[in-house]
Amino acid sequence: MGIRIIKAGMMTTVQDLGRTGYQSQGFPVAGVMDVRSFRIANLLLDNPENEAALEFTLIGPTLEFTADTLIAITGGDFQPTINGEPAPMYTAIYINKGDVLKFGSARTGSRGYVAFSCYLQIPVVMGSRCTNMKSSIGGFKGRKLQDGDYINFRIKRRYLRFFLSRTLDLDEFDQEDATLRVVMGPQDYMFSKQGIETFLNSEYTVTSDFDRMGCRLEGPFIARKEEADMISDGIAFGSIQVPAHGKPIILLSDRQTTGGYPKIATVASVDIPKLVQRKTDHKIRFKAITVQEAQRLYLEEMEELNEMRKKIHQPCREVLECRQTARRMRRLFEAQ
Amino acid sequence: MQNIKILTAGDSSLLVEFGKEISPEINQKIAATVRLIHDQNIEGVVDVIPAFCSLLINYDPRIIRYEQMKKRIEGLIRVDVRKGSQIRKIFEIPVLYGGEYGPDLPYIAQHAGLSEEEVVKIHSSSDYLIYMLGFLPGFCYLGGLDERIHTPRLANPRKKIPAGSVGIGGSQTGIYPLDSPGGWQLMGMTPVKTYDPSRKVPILVQAGEYIRFIPIDEPEYLRIQELVKNGEYECAIRYEKEEA
Numbered sequence: 235m236g237i238r239i240i241k242a243g244m245m246t247t248v249q250d251l252g253r254t255g256y257q258s259q260g261f262p263v264a265g266v267m268d269v270r271s272f273r274i275a276n277l278l279l280d281n282p283e284n285e286a287a288l289e290f291t292l293i294g295p296t297l298e299f300t301a302d303t304l305i306a307i308t309g310g311d312f313q314p315t316i317n318g319e320p321a322p323m324y325t326a327i328y329i330n331k332g333d334v335l336k337f338g339s340a341r342t343g344s345r346g347y348v349a350f351s352c353y354l355q356i357p358v359v360m361g362s363r364c365t366n367m368k369s370s371i372g373g374f375k376g377r378k379l380q381d382g383d384y385i386n387f388r389i390k391r392r393y394l395r396f397f398l399s400r401t402l403d404l405d406e407f408d409q410e411d412a413t414l415r416v417v418m419g420p421q422d423y424m425f426s427k428q429g430i431e432t433f434l435n436s437e438y439t440v441t442s443d444f445d446r447m448g449c450r451l452e453g454p455f456i457a458r459k460e461e462a463d464m465i466s467d468g469i470a471f472g473s474i475q476v477p478a479h480g481k482p483i484i485l486l487s488d489r490q491t492t493g494g495y496p497k498i499a500t501v502a503s504v505d506i507p508k509l510v511q512r513k514t515d516h517k518i519r520f521k522a523i524t525v526q527e528a529q530r531l532y533l534e535e536m537e538e539l540n541e542m543r544k545k546i547h548q549p550c551r552e553v554l555e556c557r558q559t560a561r562r563m564r565r566l567f568e569a570q
Numbered sequence: 571m572q573n574i575k576i577l578t579a580g581d582s583s584l585l586v587e588f589g590k591e592i593s594p595e596i597n598q599k600i601a602a603t604v605r606l607i608h609d610q611n612i613e614g615v616v617d618v619i620p621a622f623c624s625l626l627i628n629y630d631p632r633i634i635r636y637e638q639m640k641k642r643i644e645g646l647i648r649v650d651v652r653k654g655s656q657i658r659k660i661f662e663i664p665v666l667y668g669g670e671y672g673p674d675l676p677y678i679a680q681h682a683g684l685s686e687e688e689v690v691k692i693h694s695s696s697d698y699l700i701y702m703l704g705f706l707p708g709f710c711y712l713g714g715l716d717e718r719i720h721t722p723r724l725a726n727p728r729k730k731i732p733a734g735s736v737g738i739g740g741s742q743t744g745i746y747p748l749d750s751p752g753g754w755q756l757m758g759m760t761p762v763k764t765y766d767p768s769r770k771v772p773i774l775v776q777a778g779e780y781i782r783f784i785p786i787d788e789p790e791y792l793r794i795q796e797l798v799k800n801g802e803y804e805c806a807i808r809y810e811k812e813e814a
Contacts, residue, residue: 420577468619468626492704500580528581
């Protein structure tokens with residue numbers, strides 16, 4: 235009992251927060267690109283924060299359910315429908331056996347997520363269920379999903395307390411320009427003063443060279459101090475490397491574990507979703523903040539997610555009003 | 571070591587730069603720091619990624635903040651790693667050199683102006699330090715290849731090099747952990763799997779350890795290959811005290 239992939243879409247993979255702890259042995263961390271949307275999808279269903287979900291890019295999949303479950307859809311707007319009727323996003327939805335969930339192309343954003351209350355039956359490889367396509371491990375057979383694939387559910391779970399409260403404000407992804415806050419370093423010292431100024435004061439354009447490994451930007455040349463040799467080092471999620479051609483490349487989930495180009499800055503964790511939800515030709519600007527500021531923003535976002543969790547664990551207003559109504563009616567009966 | 575730099579790499583990582591050169595001393599210092607970090611079990615550390623002369627530390631800012639992390643690391647790198655007290659861990663990797671297993675061995679020999687036997691002898695008579703792992707799961711960047719057998723990469727990289735291939739690329743030598751495209755000159759093959767996702771420990775070796783290549787013949791290759799297939803092969807490991 236699970237989901238049949240009727241149409242796989244452009245790039246649909248099983249992902250979680252990544253295969254951490256093995257980067258030192260050459261394993262890319264992989265994992266979701268837009269961590270925030272992923273977390274919200276799981277949160278809406280009371281799933282563990284790292285439960286595997288499906289991530290899709292630009293053109294979403296069509297899924298047929300062979301069991302009842304609950305789902306939550308987050309991220310960009312892929313115009314989801316269930317049996318042809320528009321389906322709400324950022325909301326827990328009942329799904330009946332036989333229902334068909336269809337995603338179209340991304341009207342806003344570029345990546346979407348769907349989480350399941352019955353959990354996907356995907357083996358844990360080295361601590362994670364995420365797909366690492368380059369090494370062909372994890373996820374569904376180590377690859378992206380194809381038409382006709384079938385994924386079982388692990389458990390039966392179709393009850394959620396406060397079900398009617400389980401809806402949150404939509405994150406909007408319709409803006410075309412984004413300013414990404416960055417922490418300078420680790421190799422900002424290899425760039426000239428002018429190079430740093432160019433980087434922080436120019437507009438860059440997202441090219442079509444944009445996948446789970448990284449995002450190449452087009453724009454003004456970022457000058458280095460001298461052509462000093464750089465020796466390969468480890469790469470963090472959101473590192474902005476600048477090869478000799480002077481154009482930034484932002485390294486993302488499927489990045490190589492180490493690399494030999496100087497990294498001028500690193501995108502703040504809270505702003506990576508803004509980047510990964512952009513499309514080709516969208517504009518990017520960079521703004522430097524301190525590491526303390528970036529960590530404060532990160533903790534604030536975690537607090538915001540906690541607030542969301544609280545919000546969906548309260549009886550919703552309609553339910554409260556409904557009880558009031560019932561009470562009034564009872565009084566009427568008692569009066570008789 | 572006063573020129574060690576702690577640099578920010580975003581809000582969830584920091585980079586410790588131990589120098590700007592590839593040397594066994596720096597690498598040893600890095601390996602020792604990695605051991606210290608693991609021993610101390612610093613809460614919030616997610617991954618520790620050693621490279622030639624740097625160490626990337628990924629951490630969770632929900633558990634430990636930048637200032638605290640930096641202070642902990644500053645404390646660790648002050649610890650003196652005494653030379654001479656180190657034990658070398660050397661993995662003996664059996665290799666069948668030449669023939670169809672190493673199609674580029676004739677070219678390597680010709681380029682070096684040596685016989686194939688001499689090339690094999692040189693290649694298999696030193697311990698190679700594993701500076702770092704990267705590029706592919708389990709791919710080792712090895713240091714210490716004898717200059718006489720340095721060989722430029724293929725002008726036209728192969729589309730698929732089988733896992734287990736041993737080759738030379740410029741001044742480096744190494745083993746392909748899985749099938750991969752590549753431009754290295756192939757000199758032999760090992761039946762040992764340096765990477766096996768189905769094994770309890772998928773990656774055989776770690777940065778800071780050593781590899782020694784041991785020449786074997788075809789019957790031995792096939793015998794080991796069979797053992798590996800049944801999960802019965804254990805790579806020989808030699809321990810040696812480092813000279814002070």
